[in-house]
Amino acid sequence: MAACTVYTTQSLNSTCSISTPTKTHMGFYQKHVVFYSSSKKTSKRSGSSAVITCSADTQTVVIGLAADSGCGKSTFMRRLTSVFGGAAEPPRGGNPDSNTLISDTTTVICLDDYHSLDRTGRKEKGVTALDPRANDFDLMYEQVKAIKDGVSVEKPIYNHVTGLLDPPELIKPPKILVIEGLHPMYDQRVRDLLDFSIYLDISNEVKFAWKIQRDMAERGHSLESIKASIEARKPDFDAYIDPQKQYADAVIEVLPTQLIPDDNEGKVLRVRLIMKEGVKFFSPVYLFDEGSSISWIPCGRKLTCSYPGIKFSYGPDSYYGHEVSVLEMDGQFDRLDELIYVESHLSNLSTKFYGEVTQQMLKHTDFPGSNNGTGLFQTIVGLKIRDLFEQILSSRAKTLVEATKA
Ligand SMILES: Nc1ncnc2c1ncn2[C@@H]1O[C@H](COP(=O)(O)OP(=O)(O)OP(=O)(O)O)[C@@H](O)[C@H]1O
Numbered sequence: 001m002a003a004c005t006v007y008t009t010q011s012l013n014s015t016c017s018i019s020t021p022t023k024t025h026m027g028f029y030q031k032h033v034v035f036y037s038s039s040k041k042t043s044k045r046s047g048s049s050a051v052i053t054c055s056a057d058t059q060t061v062v063i064g065l066a067a068d069s070g071c072g073k074s075t076f077m078r079r080l081t082s083v084f085g086g087a088a089e090p091p092r093g094g095n096p097d098s099n100t101l102i103s104d105t106t107t108v109i110c111l112d113d114y115h116s117l118d119r120t121g122r123k124e125k126g127v128t129a130l131d132p133r134a135n136d137f138d139l140m141y142e143q144v145k146a147i148k149d150g151v152s153v154e155k156p157i158y159n160h161v162t163g164l165l166d167p168p169e170l171i172k173p174p175k176i177l178v179i180e181g182l183h184p185m186y187d188q189r190v191r192d193l194l195d196f197s198i199y200l201d202i203s204n205e206v207k208f209a210w211k212i213q214r215d216m217a218e219r220g221h222s223l224e225s226i227k228a229s230i231e232a233r234k235p236d237f238d239a240y241i242d243p244q245k246q247y248a249d250a251v252i253e254v255l256p257t258q259l260i261p262d263d264n265e266g267k268v269l270r271v272r273l274i275m276k277e278g279v280k281f282f283s284p285v286y287l288f289d290e291g292s293s294i295s296w297i298p299c300g301r302k303l304t305c306s307y308p309g310i311k312f313s314y315g316p317d318s319y320y321g322h323e324v325s326v327l328e329m330d331g332q333f334d335r336l337d338e339l340i341y342v343e344s345h346l347s348n349l350s351t352k353f354y355g356e357v358t359q360q361m362l363k364h365t366d367f368p369g370s371n372n373g374t375g376l377f378q379t380i381v382g383l384k385i386r387d388l389f390e391q392i393l394s395s396r397a398k399t400l401v402e403a404t405k406a
């Protein structure tokens, strides 16, 4: 380990050490070492190997998004990226089957890339991709930690087209890293690296309806094969994926509507946004009056509602022993431009201007769930993540200024 002093234009200095590059069995870390200093970036080469970057905002904020396959992770990621502006694209010139999406602010990596067994390997061993034995949590931890510490990594790629593990791709530390997939909160070491975590909890009935929509209508699968695939995954889903929701800071729960008796179409949805209290840099959204229990049917003069209408509820609750606030929306919007009426009754949205939620929703009317609580709550969580990110940055900058005064 070597030591150095970094000077910036604000005459701040910080003594820091350079760690030697670490070799992993799946790839090599790049020799990037990051120091935190003022907002001015300085970069220099020390000795033969280390690249030093200094900036107040260089440490990556890590977000975890957990859900089963086909439960809306990609849609949520598109909404999140849109909140930060700019589009997300696969790494330029890289593997066309890469699962990674990069935008100016965010890099989204798919945890399927940490499958340690390929499709044939899983078949031979008789395990599903949901089984921890089919995944390399040591490597997941090492690489997420390295990125969080400002170190680039060579991350493996699981190719969903071939079912094979492809050669790795370089992932540079972004401002925000999102790790999405089956197990972002399964391994405690990885979980502890997360600055914020979300679980998309799609009830079996709704999951089934969505699978039919996508796999039958769009991919030509038979009803029997969809049923069989859901049944085959269920024991491992219950054992390894579902329990992660107890660790999530926000859960978006999607259930069949209660507005239509015995509805089995799964088109009208009851969606609950479960927000943990006491999470650093995250203050739950509320309806009318923080901490009260509210039931609100907004259909009337300002909101057009056709059958079965819309019902909002809000109130405190307990979730896996944690104190939470729950905002619920049952039903769907007829006219999305009228969402502004609902938005104006919600507080703590972390918007930057009046009507930002409605504007975001109107931007993406073609995304699934745009007329109901799934789209609304995904958008709200996206805004809360932006706010969390900005609060983390300003808190770090404050700490640095205080450290230099001491
Ligand atoms: N909010 C929603 N409302 C209705 N249908 C939805 C919603 N979200 C997702 N779906 C359905 O589920 C399908 C999968 O969505 P998406 O690609 O976002 O999920 P995913 O979790 O990223 O899937 P995978 O892991 O299989 O890539 C969509 O094509 C759509 O049919």
Ligand SMILES: O=C(CO)[C@H](O)[C@H](O)COP(=O)(O)O
Pocket: 068, 069, 112, 119, 129, 130, 159, 160, 161, 163, 182
């Ligand atoms: O649960 C999944 C997460 O996306 C996939 O089924 C898993 O990654 C295996 O992929 P494939 O079916 O393409 O071999």
